[in-house]
Amino acid sequence: MQVHRFLARDANHAIAQIRQELGPEAVVAHVRPAPVTGLSRLWRRPGIEVLAYLPDPTPEAEPAQPAEPAPKPIPTPEPPPTAPSLAGLDEPIVGSSSCRLLESIGLLPILAERVWEHALSCHAGNPPDGPAQEFEWAKSALASFWQVQKDPASAPSVEVFVGPHGSGKTTVLCKWLTQSVFSQGRQSCVWRxxxxxxxxxxxxxxxxxxxxxxxxxTWSKNMAADWEQGFVDLPGVDYHDAAAMSSLRSRLGQFPGARVHLCLNAAYSTRLLIEQVRAFDSLPITDLILTHLDEERSWGKLWNLVVGTKFTPSFLAAGQNIPGDFRPATPEQLFRGRFSL
Ligand SMILES: Nc1nc2c(ncn2[C@@H]2O[C@H](COP(=O)(O)OP(=O)(O)OP(=O)(O)O)[C@@H](O)[C@H]2O)c(=O)[nH]1
Ligand SMILES: [Mg+2]
Structure with a gap:
């Protein structure tokens, strides 16, 4: 993959150059003020430097395996609606052997048990034939806990970012905004x-x-209607502070119809992440955005959030570069433990 550097006076100018040179498939990897050195900085207007590349072509699908007799379809039950409490999350489940696979990818014992029970209920309580089938069953049971998100393009156009201090909210906003400006050309406004x-x-x-x-x-609902997309940046909150949480709740009441994203640092421990989600879950949160994935190797542990809380990740973000890696979250990415192209 070859990265190309573009210098332009503004974003529109950069988009035109990138489209001309790399075509519409180009991906913007990083945007920053163009470095101006020497005396020329006295008269040159500051511009921007954009790094962009063409993604590698998607590898061809693997040849189909010889057809096996189709298994009898078994109706998939809905996952249980209630989330287990934090108490006992770390306790081993006595007598459970089949959840080891799920625990090995990072699921807490009680959640692994829950997923495995769901897998078995999808197969009339019969045990799997072997490790390969056990793996497939575990994967599809996990995926059934993933709540499908509304298509962002058809959703309300105000995005609000909340979360604990320093979880990466403002960085995510910049990443998303930059993608909107460069890839979709959307007219955007930001409220800090x-x-x-x-x-x-x-x-x-x-x-x-x-x-x-x-x-x-300052926020004005009427002004927000003037833009195709609005982004609201709020400072981090100490979620142990009841007054601060109550003040955040009142603030969020000013954005009816907005999507409120809870941003969390995915490199934190599972227990802390679940604690943070629970602390914010009485607010009108729409979904999770998981940041700092460049600092976390075991993405499998993030299934604990999907199974053990009422929210599903909508976006995954990695790194300080803007826009860098910022993509809609999919079950496949959590299984692979990396961004799939
Ligand atoms: N390595 C890494 N650093 C990140 C990532 N996202 C944000 N950061 C860094 O984390 C620090 C905090 O990021 P911010 O975006 O300011 O966090 P915030 O949640 O807006 O912070 P507050 O508004 O103060 O609560 C900055 O130094 C960012 O560059 C990420 O995905 N990976
Ligand atoms: Mg911030």
Whole structure:
């Protein structure tokens, strides 16, 4: 994969260059202010530097395996609606052997048990024929806990980012905004709002200035209607602080119809991640965005969030580069433990 560098006076100019040189399939990997050195910085207007590449062609599908007799279809029961409590999450399940596979990918024992029970109920309680079938059953049982998200294109166009301090909310906003500007050409506006505390994310202002996107400091629902997409940046919240959480709840009441994304640092321990989701789950959260995946090797542990909370990840993000890696989340990516192309 060859990365190409483009220097342009603004985002529109960069998009035109990239389309001309690499075509519509090009992916923008990084955007930053163009470095200006020497005396020329006295008279040259600051521009932007964009790194873009053409993704490798998708490998051809593997040849089909010889057909096996089709198994009798068994109706798939709905996953149980209630999430188990935090108590006992780490306890081993006595007498359970078939969940070891699920535990080996990072599922907590009680959640592994829950998924395996679901797998068996899909196969009339019969045990699998061998390890290969056990693996397939476990995979499809896990995937059945994944709640399908509404297509973002048809969803309301205000995206709000909340979460604990430093979980990567503003970075995710910049990644998403940059993709919207470069790939979809959407007219966007950003609100950098205060929450329970002041929002000092001035790096957001700098990034928006580079993209020529307006940043507003006060929210007005009527103004939001002027844009194809609105992004709301809120400061992190100490979720142990009841007053701060209550203030966040009132703030979120100002964005009816918006999608509220809970951003979490995926490199944290499973227990802490579940604790964080539980702390925020009485707020009108729509889905999860998992960040810092560049710092986490065992993505399998993230299935604990899918199975053990009422939310499913909508996007996965990795790295400090903007936009860098920021993609819609899929079960396949969690199985593979990497971004699949
Ligand atoms: N390695 C890595 N660093 C990240 C990632 N996302 C964000 N960061 C870094 O984490 C730090 C905090 O990121 P922010 O986006 O400012 O986090 P935030 O949640 O907006 O922080 P507050 O608004 O202060 O709560 C910054 O140094 C980011 O560059 C990521 O996916 N990987
Ligand atoms: Mg922030």
């Amino acid at each position: 709002l205060d929450g329970p505390g002041a929002n000092f994310a001035t790096h957001l202002d700098l990034h928006c200035e580079m993209l020529k996107v307006q940043v507003l400091r």
